[in-house]
Amino acid sequence: MSETSGTSGTGPRLRAVLDGIPTYKPGRPAAAGGPVAYKLSSNENPYPPLPGVMERALAAAAAFNRYPDMGCGELVAELAERFGVPASHVATGTGSVGVAQQLVQATAGPGDEVIYAWRSFEAYPIITQVSGATSVQVPLTEGDVHDLDAMAKAITDRTRLIFVCNPNNPTGTVVRRAELERFLDRVPSDVLVVLDEAYKEFIRDPEVPDGCAIYRDRPNVAVLRTFSKAYGLAGLRVGFAIAHEPVAAALRKTAVPFGVSQVAQDAAVASLRAEDELLGRVGSLVCERTRVHEGLAGQGWTVPESQANFVWLRLGERTADFAAACERAGVVVRPFPGEGVRVTIGETEGNDIFLRTAEAFRKERY
Numbered sequence: 001m002s003e004t005s006g007t008s009g010t011g012p013r014l015r016a017v018l019d020g021i022p023t024y025k026p027g028r029p030a031a032a033g034g035p036v037a038y039k040l041s042s043n044e045n046p047y048p049p050l051p052g053v054m055e056r057a058l059a060a061a062a063a064f065n066r067y068p069d070m071g072c073g074e075l076v077a078e079l080a081e082r083f084g085v086p087a088s089h090v091a092t093g094t095g096s097v098g099v100a101q102q103l104v105q106a107t108a109g110p111g112d113e114v115i116y117a118w119r120s121f122e123a124y125p126i127i128t129q130v131s132g133a134t135s136v137q138v139p140l141t142e143g144d145v146h147d148l149d150a151m152a153k154a155i156t157d158r159t160r161l162i163f164v165c166n167p168n169n170p171t172g173t174v175v176r177r178a179e180l181e182r183f184l185d186r187v188p189s190d191v192l193v194v195l196d197e198a199y200k201e202f203i204r205d206p207e208v209p210d211g212c213a214i215y216r217d218r219p220n221v222a223v224l225r226t227f228s229k230a231y232g233l234a235g236l237r238v239g240f241a242i243a244h245e246p247v248a249a250a251l252r253k254t255a256v257p258f259g260v261s262q263v264a265q266d267a268a269v270a271s272l273r274a275e276d277e278l279l280g281r282v283g284s285l286v287c288e289r290t291r292v293h294e295g296l297a298g299q300g301w302t303v304p305e306s307q308a309n310f311v312w313l314r315l316g317e318r319t320a321d322f323a324a325a326c327e328r329a330g331v332v333v334r335p336f337p338g339e340g341v342r343v344t345i346g347e348t349e350g351n352d353i354f355l356r357t358a359e360a361f362r363k364e365r366y
């Protein structure tokens, strides 16, 4: 099999692994100039930046003729203290997607396998394919939960990395402590398990473990966290991993030099210092999540219990029609054609419009 593709003599030869790569579909923005529209399609935080965070970001912006601190020193120190881990266990990147890509680059290439649940986060197939490795997708259970038993059985000599997205995007479902520990006990120690905890702060189920506790005596576990969701910094691109030294060191090697801007670093530090206020906002979103879930259940929908800032409606063939109905009503949701829609918990008014649309759709189509 050739390493490159493209027709002879026309343009640069590109790696064959790029052929047929799925493109990341960003959540659609709300249409400009249309009726009031709420963007419930990208799991963003609907609250605007906190004044104190904004102030620090703007101050950093005044020096953007300079490169940022390449090692993200202040942020790493702050994170190490916040999580009670050595600074050498913390590695930052351009969003946790950036860090996830570095983890795959550090572990898997052509001939190697990366296991993850499906459906799950749509970045996993992309970053796996870019690295030249092979995706092994393990279907979720009937209840849209990770099938950890099947994932353990999918491990081969070629497996290098396993993603466990907890809570899972787009279903919001979780794996709990006992089943996760049992799974980790079955994974060979030379296979890296990445616990993607992008929505950690939204979890209220006490049985869902904190990856930072799990990783401590497991050198083959890395925890991914982000400032994009609970902390509201999606546009600044900063995330991080907590992992034992060899893995964290590999992340520093695979990082794009100066990838995390000083604006992002300083805003992240300010956000950690404003955590009480930010987590208060998360609490309000969790209340809204409960309200939306109960509203949908009351309308007769079967909705998996979500521990994230979104809900999942399995609509099958009705998915596209439902998304179109939402858009006409003024909310943009994220359809996965033929499967279902993921709807971010946003502003109260946006959530209300979504609930009213879901109710009308249900009466009409079921």
Ligand SMILES: *Cc1c(COP(=O)(O)O)cnc(C)c1O
Residues within 6 Å of the ligand: 043, 094, 095, 096, 097, 098, 121, 165, 169, 196, 198, 225, 226, 227, 228, 229, 234, 237, 238, 239
């Ligand atoms: C949103 C999300 C991320 C975080 O993305 P960033 O690159 O940090 O913005 C990571 N993993 C999952 C599962 C997500 O849904």
